[in-house]
Amino acid sequence: MGLFVNILLSGIVQGMVFAAIALGLVLISRATGVVNFAQGAMGMFTTFIAFTLLTHGLGYWPAFVATLAIGFVFGALVERTLIRPLQGKPALNPVIVTIGLLIVLEGAAGSIWGNVARGFPAAFSQRGLVIGTTRVAFSHFDVFIVIAVAALVVGIVALFRWTDLGLRMRAAAFAPEVSRLLGIRVGRLFTLGWALAAAAGALAGLLVAPLSSFSPYYMDLNLVFGFTAAVLGGLVSPIGALIGGLVTGLAISFVGGYIGPDLEPLAALVLLLIVLMLRPQGLLGAAEARRV
């Protein structure tokens, strides 16, 4: 029973992190129809920037906020300089560019900070909470992870659903040409989509890093899980990303806990395969052709 509860709780925490990565992928995919393979690497890079800020004596929360802001600007810059020039080109081009960006960022991080695994501080205690008399695998920091990602998802959903800006963003994503004819500056909204996605990625990076160690490659596997979560959720909806993240987190947590941690990536791929075979549009996505 204790094992089951602990696996369940750690599955939820991991799932929330995957949801944050998936949300970034969804925002970019909606805005510009691109699957951003550098989503994890961008979060890795901003986490290294946070690491540098922290080692130079900046407090945790100022560094946290600064990192999200840097992620936001970073995402906007990537869209403007790398993705925008590929508009109207074959759909494969931006895919190749984001894979290139992934490689460049990991190489650059390695040469700036070194290819070693380091520890990263957590915002709150990582000791498991005591419920009754037993200590469970769920710490104050895990509570923070759940709240932070839930707040992010709620914030994005509220933005889309209840604000004019969100309405513009949805219109621009669904019908760019019609939107331009209505006076909506579609290009700026695509930049905003990338910026928000990169800020979500920066948050994911900061939340994942304390859970184990972090190095230039620590987000690679998380990107695979985040991608699984995004596809599960249909690649279009923030709520889908959240549900997809939780399903993926729980699935790999149970496989890891009951069968063996080595099988976690395999479990994610099997999950991805099953979803693509049975429900290619994802759990929440509408049926439509998708280009990757």
Add this chain to the structure above:
Amino acid sequence: MLRVDGLTVRYGPVQALSDVSFDARDGVITTVLGANGAGKTTLLRTLSGLVRSTAGRVSFDGVPITGRDPETISRMGIAHIPEGRGVISELTVDENLRLGTLHRLRRAERRGAMEEIYERFPQLGERRNRSASTLSGGERQILVIGRALVSRPRLLLLDEPSLGLAPLVTAQIMATIEELTSGAGLSAILVEQNARGALSVAHWAVVLNLGRVVIADEPSRLGADAELRRHYLGF
């Protein structure tokens, strides 16, 4: 109002428009007629900034708009209603309409302007919270016209508004356009293959063939010219 002077558009080796000149006067409907491939849609897409011209000038109320982007041109009061699928089916009817209010109206005016549209087109008002994907073809066309009107435009660019619609719906749409332009302050350029219907509401007609202006005259005189009708208008 709108002055088009020597407009030329080339898509690679294809000359889509050659030296097109005409005026669309204030407060009237100017119709642009011609067969498939005559350049009618290209003309509208160039006027609204979606297509770049290779030569020529367009001015709107004396202000040059050649080479401006579609967002700017739209905000100046030129509402382009594209052919076919202008409705954003992923949004509700109300959200589609709200998109039309975002740029040319003050925040306080927006709801009222939308209510006016719902009153004019009750079939939209009844379905305001439904997904736009549930609308029929005629309702969709009315929604895109309503979405253009709610922005209080000065000039409507209508691309085949009657395409694929039942005659009764076509009649309603034509009557609406006629009524709106008879009041002050709104003009329209109406592109149609249905030449007979367009000539009956327009005050001026321009006939295009292979990207060139064949003739521009009053609709009654064009309709009376049997040879012209047979060659270019198909009735």
